Amino acid sequence: MSKVSTTQDIEIRDTAANMAAADELTDVQGEKMVLNMGPSHPATHGVLRLRLEMDGEIITKAEPDVGYLHRGDEKIAENMTYNQFLPYTDRLDYLAPLANNVHYVLAVEKLLGITDDLPERCQYIRTICCELARVSAHLLGLGAFAMDTGAFTVFLHTFTEREKIYCLIEALTGARFTTSYTRVGGLSRDLPEGWLDELSKFLDEVKINFDETETLLTRNPIFLERTQDVGIITREEAIDFGLSGPNLRGSGVEHDVRKAQPYMIYDRFDFDVPVGTTGDCYDRYAVRILEMRESVKILRQCIADIPGGPINVDDGKIVLPPTEKVMTNMEELIHQFMLVTQGQDAPVGEIYFGAENPKGELGFYIHSLGGGTPHRLKIRAPSFVNLSILSQLLPGHMIADVVAILGSLDFVMGECDR
Amino acid sequence: MAIKVQRVKLSLWERLFIPALWNGFKVTLSHFLSFKKSKVYEEKNKNNKFKATLSYPEELWTVPPGFRGAPYLVSDQDAATKCVSCQLCEFVCPPKAIRITPPGEAGETAHREGAEKMPKEFEIDMLRCIFCGYCEEVCPEEAIYLAKDYYEGYDKNMMRRDYALTGSNREEMIFDKDKLLERGGTHHDRIKKWEKKTADAKAQEMFPVEDKSKKERE
Ligand code: SF4
Ligand code: SF4
Numbered sequence: 001m002s003k004v005s006t007t008q009d010i011e012i013r014d015t016a017a018n019m020a021a022a023d024e025l026t027d028v029q030g031e032k033m034v035l036n037m038g039p040s041h042p043a044t045h046g047v048l049r050l051r052l053e054m055d056g057e058i059i060t061k062a063e064p065d066v067g068y069l070h071r072g073d074e075k076i077a078e079n080m081t082y083n084q085f086l087p088y089t090d091r092l093d094y095l096a097p098l099a100n101n102v103h104y105v106l107a108v109e110k111l112l113g114i115t116d117d118l119p120e121r122c123q124y125i126r127t128i129c130c131e132l133a134r135v136s137a138h139l140l141g142l143g144a145f146a147m148d149t150g151a152f153t154v155f156l157h158t159f160t161e162r163e164k165i166y167c168l169i170e171a172l173t174g175a176r177f178t179t180s181y182t183r184v185g186g187l188s189r190d191l192p193e194g195w196l197d198e199l200s201k202f203l204d205e206v207k208i209n210f211d212e213t214e215t216l217l218t219r220n221p222i223f224l225e226r227t228q229d230v231g232i233i234t235r236e237e238a239i240d241f242g243l244s245g246p247n248l249r250g251s252g253v254e255h256d257v258r259k260a261q262p263y264m265i266y267d268r269f270d271f272d273v274p275v276g277t278t279g280d281c282y283d284r285y286a287v288r289i290l291e292m293r294e295s296v297k298i299l300r301q302c303i304a305d306i307p308g309g310p311i312n313v314d315d316g317k318i319v320l321p322p323t324e325k326v327m328t329n330m331e332e333l334i335h336q337f338m339l340v341t342q343g344q345d346a347p348v349g350e351i352y353f354g355a356e357n358p359k360g361e362l363g364f365y366i367h368s369l370g371g372g373t374p375h376r377l378k379i380r381a382p383s384f385v386n387l388s389i390l391s392q393l394l395p396g397h398m399i400a401d402v403v404a405i406l407g408s409l410d411f412v413m414g415e416c417d418r
Numbered sequence: 419m420a421i422k423v424q425r426v427k428l429s430l431w432e433r434l435f436i437p438a439l440w441n442g443f444k445v446t447l448s449h450f451l452s453f454k455k456s457k458v459y460e461e462k463n464k465n466n467k468f469k470a471t472l473s474y475p476e477e478l479w480t481v482p483p484g485f486r487g488a489p490y491l492v493s494d495q496d497a498a499t500k501c502v503s504c505q506l507c508e509f510v511c512p513p514k515a516i517r518i519t520p521p522g523e524a525g526e527t528a529h530r531e532g533a534e535k536m537p538k539e540f541e542i543d544m545l546r547c548i549f550c551g552y553c554e555e556v557c558p559e560e561a562i563y564l565a566k567d568y569y570e571g572y573d574k575n576m577m578r579r580d581y582a583l584t585g586s587n588r589e590e591m592i593f594d595k596d597k598l599l600e601r602g603g604t605h606h607d608r609i610k611k612w613e614k615k616t617a618d619a620k621a622q623e624m625f626p627v628e629d630k631s632k633k634e635r636e
Contacts, residue, residue: 080512083552084510084512084552085512087512087548087550087552088512153442153445153446157445157449160470163470164456164458164459167458167459167462168458170481170482170485171459171482171484173486174482174484174485174486174551174564175485175486175549178548178549178550180550180551180552188551188555189484192482192483192484198458198459201457201458202458204457205456205457205458212445215441215444215445216441216442216445218426219426219428219432219437219438219441220438220441220442221428221432221433221435221438222435222438224426224428228425254420272420272421273420273421274420274421274422274423275420275421275422275423276422276423277422277423277425278425282425283423283425286423286424287423290421290423320555320556323558323560326558327558327559327560328614333558336506336556336558337504337506337558340506340509340510340556341506341509
C-alpha cells in the first residue's frame with residue numbers, strides 16, 4: 001500500500017537547505033506539480049508566463065516564457081526613417097516613454113555624428129525628461145511592488161503622484177502616454193510657459209510622497225518579512241546575468257551608465273548612486289526610493305541652470321525647418337520634402353548607444369548601410385535581460401515569494417518582448 | 419559617489435505591528451482629512467470636486483494647449499480646402515493611417531487661385547492613427563492639424579457622442595474628406611502662400627497654373 005505521508009517542517013529562509021529538503025521530499029510526497037503563472041496574472045505585470053515546477057509550495061524549477069507582446073519593433077524599424085520610428089519607442093518601456101524617446105534619438109545622433117552640436121537648452125530639457133520619466137517609472141514600480149506584497153495604500157498614493165507627472169507631460173508633449181517628444185537633432189516643441197514652475201511645485205509635493213511611502217513600508221514588519229532575505233541576487237550573479245539598473249545596484253555593484261559613461265550633460269550634475277548591500281528584494285526597493293530622491297536633486301539643478309536659446313540643431317538636413325519658412329521659401333520647402341521622404345542621410349557604419357533607463361541600461365544598436373533607414377536596429381531591453389535571472393533565482397523559494405521577487409525586479413513586458 | 423542603503427533592524431516594539439498600524443492610519447487619515455489640492459496645475463483643477471479624482475463626465479478634463487487629439491483637415495477663410503494633395507503626410511504617417519487619392523490629370527483643380535491640386539479623396543483611419551502629430555508637423559500648407567478633440571464641440575445633451583472618437587463599427591471610424599473638413603473647421607490662413615505666389619507670378623507675367631477653377635465657377 002502507499003506510504004503514509006508525514007508532515008515535515010521546512011526552513012524557508014535558506015535557499016540551499018530548501019532545495020535539499022525539497023529533493024528529499026520528492027520520494028515521500030510523490031510527483032511534482034507544474035504550475036502556470038501568467039500570462040495574465042496580476043502579479044506578472046503584463047504578459048509574462050512562468051512555468052513553475054513545484055514541490056508542495058517550493059519551486060524546484062522555473063522557466064520564464066516571454067514573447068506574448070511581441071510586435072516586431074526591430075523589423076518595423078528597418079522599413080522607416082529614423083524619425084518615423086520614434087513613436088514606436090514610446091511603446092517599449094511604456095512606463096517611461098520620455099526616456100525611451102531621448103535615448104533613441106541620442107543613438108541616432110551618435111550615428112549621424114551630431115552629438116556635440118546639440119544646443120544646451122535641448123540637452124537640459126532632455127535631461128529633465130529622462131529624470132521625470134525615472135521618477136514616474138519608479139513610483140509605479142514601487143506602488144505595484146508594495147501592492148503585490150499586500151500594501152495597497154502605497155499604490156494609490158504613488159499613483160496620485162504619477163497623475164501630476166502625467167499632467168506635466170501632457171502640457172509638455174501634447175499626450176499623456178505616447179509622448180513622441182524628441183526628434184533627431186532636437187525636440188518637437190519647446191517648454192510651455194510656466195512649465196518649470198509647475199515642475200518645481202511638483203518636486204516639492206513628491207518629496208512628501210516619498211516620505212509617506214517610507215513611513216508605510218521601510219519599517220513595516222510585514223513588508224520586511226516578505227522582502228528581506230528573499231530573492232537574494234549576489235554580486236557575482238548580478239554581473240554574470242548582465243543585470244542593469246536598480247536590480248544590479250541592489251546587489252551592491254556601483255554601476256550607473258550616467259556615471260560610468262556620462263552622456264548628455266550628466267557629468268555636470270551632483271548626484272549619488274545608491275547601492276544595496278545584500279541584493280534582496282528589500283535592497284532593490286530601497287535603491288529605487290533613493291534613486292528617486294537623487295532624480296529630484298538632478299531636476300532641481302536642471303531647473304536652476306537651464307539656459308535659453310534654440311532647441312534644435314541648426315541644420316536643414318537633420319531637423320525640419322520652421323513652418324513659416326517652409327511656406328514662404330523654396331529652399332526650406334525642398335529641405336522639408338527631402339527630409340520627410342528620405343530621412344537623415346546617415347553614414348555607413350554601426351554604433352551602439354546605451355543609456356540609463358529607469359529599468360536598466362536601454363541600448364540601441366544601429367547598423368546603417370547609409371541612407372535614411374537603418375539596415376538593422378537592435379534594442380537591448382533591460383527588462384528582457386533582467387528577467388533572464390528568474391530561472392536561477394526562483395528555485396528554492398515559496399510561491400508567495402515569486403510575487404515579491406517579480407515586483408522587486410520591476411520589469412515591463414512591452415520592452416521585454418518589443 | 420555611492421551611497422549605501424540602510425538595512426533596518428526592528429525593535430521588539432516595532433515587531434508588534436503596532437507602530438506599523440499606527441503609521442498606516444496616520445497616512446490614510448492625513449489624506450482623508452485634508453482637502454488641500456495639489457499645487458501642480460492648480461488653476462486647471464480648481465473646479466474639481468475631489469482632491470485627486472474627477473467625476474467624469476460631469477466634470478471635464480481641461481486639456482492643455484498643444485494637446486494632440488484627432489487629426490482633421492482645415493479650410494481657409496474662403497472655405498477652400500487648404501490641402502494641396504502633396505501626400506507628404508500620407509508618406510510620413512508611421513502606422514499608415516492616411517490614404518489620399520490625388521485628383522489625377524482631369525480632376526478638379528484647387529479652389530484657391532494659384533494652388534494646383536486638391537485631394538479627390540482623403541481618408542484617415544482613426545483606428546490606425548496613433549495621434550503622433552507627424553502629419554501636422556510635415557504639412558507644408560498647414561492644412562492638417564491635431565484638434566483638441568477631447569472637449570471641442572462638447573454638447574452636454576449629446577454627451578459628446580458627436581465629437582468624441584467613438585463608433586460602432588470599423589467603417590464608421592474611417593473619416594473621409596468631408597467629415598474631416600467639417601470637423602476641422604476654418605483656420606485663418608496667416609501666411610496666404612498662394613495669394614502671394616500668384617501675385618508674384620502675375621508681377622512677372624507668368625502664371626503658375628491656368629486658373630481653371632475660377633472659370634468654372636463663373
Ligand atoms: S497623427 Fe500620426 S498617426 Fe495620426 S494621421 Fe497623423 S501622422 Fe498618421
Ligand atoms: S494635408 Fe498637408 S501634407 Fe497632407 S497632402 Fe495635404 S498639404 Fe500635403
